[in-house]
Amino acid sequence: MPDLGKLCLAIALLLAIYSIFANIYGARRGRADFIVSARHALWAMCAMVTIAVITLWNGLLGSDFKLEYVASYSSTTLPTVYKFTALWGGQQGSLLFWTWLLSIFTSIAAFQNRRRNPDTAPYALAVMAGVAIFFLFMLNFVTRPFDLLSPVPAEGSDLNPLLQNYWMAIHPPSLYTGYVSSTVPFAFGAAALITGKLDDSWIRSTRRWAIVSWFFLTLGNIFGARWAYEVLGWGGYWAWDPVENAAFMPWLVMTAYLHSVMIQERKDMLKVWNLALIGLAFSLTLFGTFITRSGVISSVHSFTQSGLGPYFLAFLIAVVACYTALLIWRSPDLRSPAEFESYLSREAAFLFNNLVLVGIAFAVFWGTIFPVLSEWVRGVKITVGPPFFNRVNGPLALALIFLMGVGPLIAWRRTTADRLVRSFAAPVALGVAAGLIAVLCGIHEWYAVTGFSLAAFVLGTIVVEFRRGVSARRHMVSEPPARALVNLVAKNNRRYGGYIIHLGVLAAFVGIIGSSFFKMEVKKSVAVGDSFSIGSFTLKYLGLDEHENAHLEQATARLAVLNYGRQTTVMTPAKLFYKRQQQPATAVAIRSTPFADLYVVLAGLDDNGNRATFEVFLTPLVIWLWAGGCLMAIGTVVVMWPNVRERAALAVAVGRGRAEEYAGEAAPGGGR
Amino acid sequence: MRVGSKRIAIAATLVLSLAAAPRAFAAVRTTVNQVSQGLTCQCGCGLTVANCNHPSCSFSVPLRGEIEAMISHGETREQILTYYRRKFGEKILSAPTTEGFNLLAWTMPFVAIVLGAGFITLAFTRWRAAPIAPEKFSAPAGPPAFDSDLRRRLDNELKENR
Numbered sequence: 146m147p148d149l150g151k152l153c154l155a156i157a158l159l160l161a162i163y164s165i166f167a168n169i170y171g172a173r174r175g176r177a178d179f180i181v182s183a184r185h186a187l188w189a190m191c192a193m194v195t196i197a198v199i200t201l202w203n204g205l206l207g208s209d210f211k212l213e214y215v216a217s218y219s220s221t222t223l224p225t226v227y228k229f230t231a232l233w234g235g236q237q238g239s240l241l242f243w244t245w246l247l248s249i250f251t252s253i254a255a256f257q258n259r260r261r262n263p264d265t266a267p268y269a270l271a272v273m274a275g276v277a278i279f280f281l282f283m284l285n286f287v288t289r290p291f292d293l294l295s296p297v298p299a300e301g302s303d304l305n306p307l308l309q310n311y312w313m314a315i316h317p318p319s320l321y322t323g324y325v326s327s328t329v330p331f332a333f334g335a336a337a338l339i340t341g342k343l344d345d346s347w348i349r350s351t352r353r354w355a356i357v358s359w360f361f362l363t364l365g366n367i368f369g370a371r372w373a374y375e376v377l378g379w380g381g382y383w384a385w386d387p388v389e390n391a392a393f394m395p396w397l398v399m400t401a402y403l404h405s406v407m408i409q410e411r412k413d414m415l416k417v418w419n420l421a422l423i424g425l426a427f428s429l430t431l432f433g434t435f436i437t438r439s440g441v442i443s444s445v446h447s448f449t450q451s452g453l454g455p456y457f458l459a460f461l462i463a464v465v466a467c468y469t470a471l472l473i474w475r476s477p478d479l480r481s482p483a484e485f486e487s488y489l490s491r492e493a494a495f496l497f498n499n500l501v502l503v504g505i506a507f508a509v510f511w512g513t514i515f516p517v518l519s520e521w522v523r524g525v526k527i528t529v530g531p532p533f534f535n536r537v538n539g540p541l542a543l544a545l546i547f548l549m550g551v552g553p554l555i556a557w558r559r560t561t562a563d564r565l566v567r568s569f570a571a572p573v574a575l576g577v578a579a580g581l582i583a584v585l586c587g588i589h590e591w592y593a594v595t596g597f598s599l600a601a602f603v604l605g606t607i608v609v610e611f612r613r614g615v616s617a618r619r620h621m622v623s624e625p626p627a628r629a630l631v632n633l634v635a636k637n638n639r640r641y642g643g644y645i646i647h648l649g650v651l652a653a654f655v656g657i658i659g660s661s662f663f664k665m666e667v668k669k670s671v672a673v674g675d676s677f678s679i680g681s682f683t684l685k686y687l688g689l690d691e692h693e694n695a696h697l698e699q700a701t702a703r704l705a706v707l708n709y710g711r712q713t714t715v716m717t718p719a720k721l722f723y724k725r726q727q728q729p730a731t732a733v734a735i736r737s738t739p740f741a742d743l744y745v746v747l748a749g750l751d752d753n754g755n756r757a758t759f760e761v762f763l764t765p766l767v768i769w770l771w772a773g774g775c776l777m778a779i780g781t782v783v784v785m786w787p788n789v790r791e792r793a794a795l796a797v798a799v800g801r802g803r804a805e806e807y808a809g810e811a812a813p814g815g816g817r
Numbered sequence: 818m819r820v821g822s823k824r825i826a827i828a829a830t831l832v833l834s835l836a837a838a839p840r841a842f843a844a845v846r847t848t849v850n851q852v853s854q855g856l857t858c859q860c861g862c863g864l865t866v867a868n869c870n871h872p873s874c875s876f877s878v879p880l881r882g883e884i885e886a887m888i889s890h891g892e893t894r895e896q897i898l899t900y901y902r903r904k905f906g907e908k909i910l911s912a913p914t915t916e917g918f919n920l921l922a923w924t925m926p927f928v929a930i931v932l933g934a935g936f937i938t939l940a941f942t943r944w945r946a947a948p949i950a951p952e953k954f955s956a957p958a959g960p961p962a963f964d965s966d967l968r969r970r971l972d973n974e975l976k977e978n979r
Binding site for chain 1 (some may be wrong): 850854855857863864865867868869871873906907908909910911912913917918919921922923925926927929930933934937940941944945
């Protein structure tokens with residue numbers, strides 16, 4: 146079986162190389178047969194990589210320890226679900242998984258464009274094949290997933306205990322999907338530059354791909370935060386670790402891109418900016434991979450570090466250099482007549498939103514690479530951690546939230562002062578009221594007060610928008626409020642889905658403020674029967690349960706939790722010890738309510754468990770961060786939902802027989 | 818109940834809920850956490866001393882104990898950070914200092930944003946100065962017009978489907 150995997154990867158590499166030449170030759174010479182052949186080669190490449198993935202999964206599930214990868218990241222006692230997820234638990238497997246996703250997305254793009262975008266699609270597919278060649282080269286020659294061990298060990302080393310968690314089953318695939326799907330809009334952007342077809346057709350063709358990428362980057366970041374919250378046992382969810390930063394930066398840039406393309410669709414402006422943004426988003430995904438694999442900057446994600454850094458750096462430099470050269474080459478053709486009337490316009494708000502988003506991305510990038518710069522320039526190692534990122538990004542986040550409220554309520558082109566007052570009076574009043582209430586409740590942190598105030602303001606603007614829409618529908622078609630609301634969202638899904646996403650961002654923002662500014666923490670060592678308090682909670686140590694299986698030893702403490710003196714639940718934090726890796730780990734206990742999370746860590750045991758040390762956090766509002774993530778995901782699904790009206794308009798425009806083919810991607814620039 | 822009274826009741830409920838929420842999290846600070854957030858764990862985890870995820874870390878666990886003792890002796894956050902900086906060097910601090918080359922770390926993001934804002938303002942000024950074609954002024958927003966290639970392709974496809 147390992148030979149089959151090796152063979153498939155070698156053939157996949159050859160097919161990717163062939164498809165580049167066939168695509169380019171076919172496009173330049175007008176040879177449709179070559180383009181068809183290139184498409185078939187890409188599908189065959191996907192099939193080959195799929196077989197390689199199945200082969201590795203087969204090895205993992207069958208504990209085939211003659212495969213070095215299986216011996217390094219699995220064991221006979223590893224639960225089956227983690228044998229499955231071990232595919233992305235190590236270096237070679239995660240690269241193979243990445244390549245698999247890339248080959249699938251390339252195949253889908255090839256299928257979607259078999260009759261569409263005849264001028265640009267071959268070049269876009271060639272670019273995607275080029276990216277695939279890099280990864281296949283790595284898998285064939287540098288970091289091989291099918292290398293064999295001799296002698297064959299009787300047992301594997303097991304998966305890193307930190308990865309034996311259900312969030313790790315979905316966090317990396319989400320993030321990788323987000324990373325890899327950004328290749329499609331990038332490739333079409335590059336193809337537009339190569340061919341000179343610089344209208345917004347490349348944006349329309351890849352709009353859903355960009356949203357899919359953003360959707361999975363959002364999920365990937367949220368799942369990663371939840372993993373850190375549950376697994377790392379420090380009561381937090383975001384440590385501004387370089388690898389976290391590397392996942393956050395493409396999300397920020399992709400968010401900026403999704404806003405600025407609306408200006409190009411609407412006003413045919415910002416062509417260079419949009420092409421630059423998508424290039425930057427893709428480059429940042431490569432940068433993220435470089436950071437994760439290189440070990441240049443120390444990170445909590447060190448389980449995938451290796452000597453691959455120079456390869457990724459070289460590829461990253463090549464991508465950035467080629468793309469920048471293309472942008473410069475085409476810059477005379479990218480100039481478009483721009484019209485701008487007022488700073489009080491939606492396009493102005495979107496541009497400033499772009500500035501802040503890219504500004505935050507730059508701040509994160511700068512903070513991430515600054516230790517390396519410091520070592521180069523001064524020869525002094527320094528650390529750039531949470532205090533830096535919080536202090537620099539805090540004010541920027543407030544500005545971003547403010548713009549999130551302003552943008553949707555002001556019109557394209559310009560807004561009159563009268564309309565501005567009418568639109569903003571209620572939200573501003575709500576914001577001021579929220580700020581006052583916060584102060585009256587004893588909150589004196591200016592950042593928290595401003596944050597709550599701005600959150601209320603933005604909530605007000607969103608409510609005003611929904612109220613306006615519902616009211617208009619009720620007047621026009623006499624619908625009851627609930628049906629008017631549903632129809633409003635269904636018929637303007639792009640716009641109102643966007644507002645749902647904004648609501649999600651808002652909820653997450655409130656969760657971040659609450660959990661950052663008002664967290665309480667207590668560490669206590671208590672004997673069985675003793676109690677201690679945090680906030681309104683009293684925790685009583687009831688005793689310890691121990692059990693053991695072939696895979697791990699577990700000591701679970703039982704704590705009765707009383708809120709205002711009344712018992713509410715029993716929490717069971719645990720200490721784990723993974724036998725094969727000889728590593729301890731914590732299993733935290735969390736009791737979530739809309740107001741606060743009670744988070745208990747079993748920090749230590751003495752006297753055969755008769756005495757235990759607990760670290761307890763009371764973290765307000767943190768649940769809203771996860772709820773915000775869910776809302777963002779729901780909003781994105783609403784945005785992507787096929788719009789009936791859009792399809793009907795396209796059917797009229799291009800003839801009923803071809804409507805299906807076009808409706809999949811082409812989305813007129815309406816909406817927001 | 819009249820509509821006005823209903824609204825007042827809803828508003829009062831909202832205000833009371835908002836007022837109740839912060840009671841659950843009145844700001845009580847743990848100084849050990851404050852101080853240890855300012856220090857980076859040296860065990861290789863890359864996290865702060867407050868956040869190190871190794872349950873029995875040989876660096877962060879004793880350090881937190883030391884910090885607790887220093888706080889009980891009345892030392893301030895700054896004094897404790899200075900002590901550890903002298904002991905371990907600059908790498909122990911979880912944020913760059915605000916002196917010398919490190920100032921670049923703090924200022925560059927804001928300089929970049931100010932430059933970006935300046936660039937946008939300049940672009941706006943130029944765009945505003947540019948005359949706007951009257952037909953563009955009244956053009957409704959929506960799908961762009963078909964270009965000649967697309968029009969020809971559409972005609973061909975309509976013919977095919979007739």
